[in-house]
Amino acid sequence: MNCLCCGKxxxxxxxxxxxxxWHNSCIKKFFFSKNLPKIDITDEVLEQYANENINNGITVPGVQRKLSLHLTQGDNPRLTLVNYPTVYILKPQVPEYRSLPEAEFLVMQMALRTGIKTVPFALFMMENSxxxxxxxxxxxxxxNNTIKANMHAMEDFCQLSGRLSQDKYHxxxxxxxxxxxxxxxNTGLDLSELFVRIVFSYVAGNSDMxxxxxxxxxxxxxxxxxxxSPAYDMLPVNIILPEDENQLALTLNEKKRNIKKKDFLALAENxxxxxxxxxxxxxxxxxLKETYLKMCSDSYLPDDMKSEFYKLITDRISIIAE
Ligand SMILES: [Zn+2]
Structure with a gap:
């Protein structure tokens, strides 16, 4: 078994x-505590969470509601559910899509391996396994868990381009x-980082950036x-939701599908x-193709999703390798 945080x-x-x-060192780095916190969430809450996603007609895998957790330190650290934004965010399983947490973990790991900066992330084994x-x-x-202090201002590109949230795909x-x-x-560095993230997202079937x-x-x-900012919310949406034929969430060289290498080169030039x-x-x-395929085969995804993901990565890499 590998560490649910670093994967080693x-x-x-x-x-x-x-x-x-979890590695002791990973617990310390992620939670600043000696022991892995226990999550105080009952099965009823998880069930309610799952139903809520269904009732809200969640159709895009990336928008499942996030649970905010407050961490109480001590010899037996605990994570408790709170209804205000806090430092830790939990995304449990949802009934509509299989293995969403495992899929997000895998793509975030692949992003890290590509050299993309990411937010801290991990898998957490719940009481029901x-x-x-x-x-x-x-x-x-x-x-010291004083979440009020030291806030970094953060603004997403939807706000920065003066668009409403519902226009995030425009x-x-x-x-x-x-x-x-x-x-x-950091214009130069950040433009390169953006470019890598877009090419990587295409290769990883992440059509929700x-x-x-x-x-x-x-x-x-x-x-x-x-x-x-470091990358977050990266999911292989094309595997989870194969009905969605878009390969990208925003246009690249005026296209969202049938993407070719020349479209990435046009973006670079622009x-x-x-x-x-x-x-x-x-x-x-x-x-990195073989590395990605190995990570996929070592992942916690079910076998049929692994084969779908294999095929997608192989196809997309052959397109950008032309
Ligand atoms: Zn670790």
Whole structure:
């Protein structure tokens, strides 16, 4: 069994690791505590959560409601459900889509392996032995768990482009690059990072990278200097929801489907990225093909989803490798 946080093998001689399925070091890094917190959520709450998703007619896998958890430190740390935004966010299983937490964990891990900056994330084994996806917000620093202090301002690209939330699918990746050029103090680096994230999302079947899934974040509280925030909410939507034929959430070279390598190169040119650099970034992803397939086969996805994902990654990489 591998660590549910970093995905690397666990040591056999640690009692904590054997029961929690987390490295001691990963528990410390993620929760700032010695032991893995216990989650105080009853089966009734989880059931209610699942029903709520159905009743709200959730049709896009990425928009399932997120549960806010408050962490109480101590010898027996606990995570309790609260109804205000806090530092830890839990996304449990939902009945409409199989293995959503496992799928998000896998794609976030693949993103990390690609060199994409991500928010802290992990899987959490629930009392009923199902997995939930857990993530820690990055706009709140949590020394001593004082969540009020040290807020980094964070604004998503929907707000930055003056659009309403419901218009988050209206826009283009070319506009995203304009937002970075206008507001980021790391323009060059952030444009490359954006480019890699878009190519990677295509390869990973993540067709839900809309305007709210990109944000700028302050470099330090009140610095008023912004950079592209680490990546979050990355899901292989094309596997989870094969009926959706769009390959991308926003337009790339005026298209959302039938994407070809030349469309990525057109974006690079539009964003002022040298074509040589763009080719290099694409090639890096192409060379990771076997790594992605191995990660997929080692993942917690059911076998039929693994084979679907295999096929998708292989097809898409052959398209950008042309
Ligand atoms: Zn670990």
């Amino acid at each position: 093998p666990l040591s056999n001689d640690s009692a904590v690791e054997k029961t929690s399925f 199902s997995y939930s996806y857990i993530t820690r917000r990055i706009d709140r620093i949590v020394p 826009g283009s990746y070319e506009q995203c690059s304009k937002i970075i050029s206008k507001y980021s103090i 809309h305007l709210k899934n990109f944000s700028l974040i302050e470099t330090a509280p009140n610095s008023q200097e912004y950079v592209l 964003a002022g990225i040298l074509s040589k650099s763009a080719e290099k970034m694409i090639n890096k992803i192409v060379t």
